[in-house]
Amino acid sequence: MDVLKTIIKVLVIAFVYLGLGPLLGMYLNGKDFARRVTLGFMAWWLVRPPSDFTLMLYSIDSYRGHARGFEFNFIEAIGIGLALGALLEKRKDFTFLPPAMWAWGLWVAVCMMSIPNAMNPLYAAMPAFKFAKMAFVFLGVFAAIHDERDVKAVMRGFAIALILQMLVCLWNRYVLGGFRVMGWFEHQNPMSMWSYMLAFPILGLAISKETSMRDVVLCFCAFASAGLVVVLSVSRASLAAFAIGSVIVMLGSFVQGITGRRVTLSIIGALGGMVVMAIAADTFMARMGVDSSPQNDLRWALNEQSAALLRDRPLVGVGWNNFGLANSRPLGVKYSEILEQWERERGRSIYTKNFMRNPLTESLYWLLLAETGLLGFSAFMIFILVTLWHGLRATICFWRTPLGLFFFGMLVALTITYFHGQVERVLTQTKNLTTWIMFCGILSRAEWWRRREKARAKALQNS
Secondary structure, eight states: OHHHHHHHHHHHHHIIIIIIHHHHHHHHTTOHHHHHHHHHHHHHHTTSOGGGTEEEESOOTTOOSSOOSEEEETHHHHHHHHHHHHHHTTOTTOOSSOTTHHHHHHHHHHHGGGTTTSSSHHHHHHHHHHHHHHHHHHHHHHHHOOSHHHHHHHHHHHHHHHHHHHHHHHIIIIISOOSSOOTTSSSHHHHHHHHHHHHHHHHHHHTOTTSOHHHHHHHHHHHHHHHHHHHHHTOHHHHHHHHHHHHHHHHHHHHHOOOHHHHHHHHHHHHHHHHHHHHTHHHHHHHHTSOOOGGGOHHHHHHHHHHHHHHHSTTTOSOTTOHHHHTSTTTTHHHHHHHHHHHHHTTOOOOGGGGSSOOOOSOHHHHHHHHHHHHHHHHHHHHHHHHHHHHHHHHHHTTTSTTHHHHHHHHHHHHHHHHHTTTOOGGGSHHHHHHHHHHHHHHHHHHHHHHHHHHHHHHHHHO
């Protein structure tokens, strides 16, 4: 039976990647409206449960790593179709190596250096497979973004996704009686971070004076939905991130100029935020009573494990996706004892059988340091800095255009998300990862536009 299931999965994957992807590319050739619908659908589809667009080969559900098999993300097939459509059109603005993709490839390649050193090399190959294929999404989004209308098509899809997610969360909270709702996500933290990550560029579009009133209504409703989702997740860090990011984007818009639309939306947003917080105050007060001091926070002990792993294998780490093996019994007795001692100091009884599947550190950066060492971590930081640099350059270059505040919102979203990565590793999870790479593809196109404008200006100057 398992063999039959695997054969069916392989056939489905082959059909989607080798059949539907290329067929989509041929269909989109020269069809602008169809391409924009596809971009919007690509963004909207991410709100669905992961099982709707992923399929796993050789799945190890009992493992507590951030990759539990060889994951196929069908949104990658859409990326293949979008890239092939641009290739068939013979567009001059298409390239197989768009800006920043080199940094992504560098990071994946450097992390793969940890595979020979891994406790289980097969486990280390799983994230390598998953993250390398994200290049299809990166390339597809870059290839499909031709102008401002394409950017708005993507964000309309994300906006509808946010509104739908808000409805699901309201159902979970007030009909099903949930406390920390998670909607269609695996956990409430990635849901809340995904929501505020989308909220800031959407807010930038909503308050841009060139945005049509129809899109203003859609974007502001999506922004409000994101705020409500964050509140319903009862994530204190995400709520702070949402508030700080929203204020920064609004203040940035006032630098451009004070308009009636911006003042009105600011007042509506502030009043709406107070009403929502008043309604959800009971859940936040319940969480405030939880002791989260460093000494009593499990994350502190897990970071101590990460530091010990890094000290012993500083260059390439213990192997990508091998943290769950290295910090647990029986292979990682030395590091499991760190967690056991932390539990012992809390007055808890220690049974070694309970430490066979220890949790992973929540910090994205400590996870990378432990698994891929200083080399992998450094390569990751290069990619982070490149994407932030592209976001900053896009904001400056297009500040006085209809997309100026949008790029500013995206820069704010990436900055806060990267900072939040100190305590959350959600960028390893499929929905957040795919959304992040779609953002990077958009910024890559913005960098292409910036370079083209610079070349034109230089040509005019020399003529």
